[in-house]
Amino acid sequence: MPNQYESFGSFNTGIPSNRLLISKKSKGEISLNETFLSFESQVDKILFQIKLSEIQDIAMKNRFKISLIEIQGLHQTFYTLYPLIKKDKSHSTSKEMTLELFRQLTRQVFNKDQTILFDTIGGFYLGSLRSYALKEMTIQGYIFLTENYILFKSFQPGNIYKINVLDFKDITMEIVDSTTYIKIGTVDGQIYSFFPLKKQWRKFGKDALKTEKLYDVLHQAKMYKESEHVRFKKDEKEKIKKIKTMLKVSNRLKLKMMRIALGLDKESFNNQIFEWAKRFNFTIDGDYIIINKDTIAAFLHHLKSLENKHRDDVKDNKTECSFCGNMIELKKGVCPYCGNKN
Numbered sequence: 001m002p003n004q005y006e007s008f009g010s011f012n013t014g015i016p017s018n019r020l021l022i023s024k025k026s027k028g029e030i031s032l033n034e035t036f037l038s039f040e041s042q043v044d045k046i047l048f049q050i051k052l053s054e055i056q057d058i059a060m061k062n063r064f065k066i067s068l069i070e071i072q073g074l075h076q077t078f079y080t081l082y083p084l085i086k087k088d089k090s091h092s093t094s095k096e097m098t099l100e101l102f103r104q105l106t107r108q109v110f111n112k113d114q115t116i117l118f119d120t121i122g123g124f125y126l127g128s129l130r131s132y133a134l135k136e137m138t139i140q141g142y143i144f145l146t147e148n149y150i151l152f153k154s155f156q157p158g159n160i161y162k163i164n165v166l167d168f169k170d171i172t173m174e175i176v177d178s179t180t181y182i183k184i185g186t187v188d189g190q191i192y193s194f195f196p197l198k199k200q201w202r203k204f205g206k207d208a209l210k211t212e213k214l215y216d217v218l219h220q221a222k223m224y225k226e227s228e229h230v231r232f233k234k235d236e237k238e239k240i241k242k243i244k245t246m247l248k249v250s251n252r253l254k255l256k257m258m259r260i261a262l263g264l265d266k267e268s269f270n271n272q273i274f275e276w277a278k279r280f281n282f283t284i285d286g287d288y289i290i291i292n293k294d295t296i297a298a299f300l301h302h303l304k305s306l307e308n309k310h311r312d313d314v315k316d317n318k319t320e321c322s323f324c325g326n327m328i329e330l331k332k333g334v335c336p337y338c339g340n341k342n
Helices: 095-110 131-136 208-249 255-262 266-279 293-315
Strands: 005-013 027-032 036-041 047-051 057-063 066-072 078-087 090-093 116-126 139-146 149-154 160-164 168-176 179-186 191-200 203-206 252-254 283-285 288-290 318-320 327-329
Touching (some): 027 078, 027 095, 057 095, 095 116, 095 149, 168 208, 179 208, 252 255, 255 266
Antiparallel strands (some): 005 027, 027 036, 116 191, 168 179, 191 203, 318 327
């Protein structure tokens, strides 16, 4: 499994003292892949691994003049780490490397299996940006745009915002106090403000070029997702239409023909068909299913509602717990309802 990030650095469990942060025993190799954040100590060669699915939050902090990353795991467990860059014969801290590790962690934990269209360090404000907000109330962190949503994760603990592309109503570029920013209005009336940043000396400054680039990519993502949504709805209508046509001429359908018409893979179809037979009083006879004419309307209505539910679940980035059936976030490794790992 290839690593997305590798560096020499420091790692501790809990919230360490300054002595532990700089201790030789805390030094070793940090690596990150799509499943684990790993650390192998240089002194005793002990390997420590954190499952990314169990990470609840990631934050950047300055402690004892060291720029570091604090990770919160399950059950309020904490881990502290920071990369080190080699200079001459020794190693020293690097804020740039810490930022890159924060970026890679955020990408793997909160955007796993998503194609990243654009990402940047940026500022965020919940609402339409004003002069006082620009100076006092904006939050800094990382912005990620995928084909499904735009996500902002602050450097501080918490503060994760995700807006689905299908919820975009309008995208505008505005200026306040010589700062160009992007305002996104949603269908439910919410407003979000974003502005990309770039590193300037020891602080972040506004990046007008990246702001224009993000503005363009946001519009492209919106147009693509809307056209995909239209195609999706058309395809679902065609599926229901095919089933209706088949049921008009016969109440005895070949299972394979029905599966193909619904566009389901074998495993998904096999899991569903016995439930449908029981629920709608159908009979399975070898490779055929015999439909109960009295429950056809209810069955077609059920198929339509399933497609709507599936679309909403994809939009909300959720999945069904394989143990208790409750809907949970895709990134959650443990179901909050039944406690089982998915």
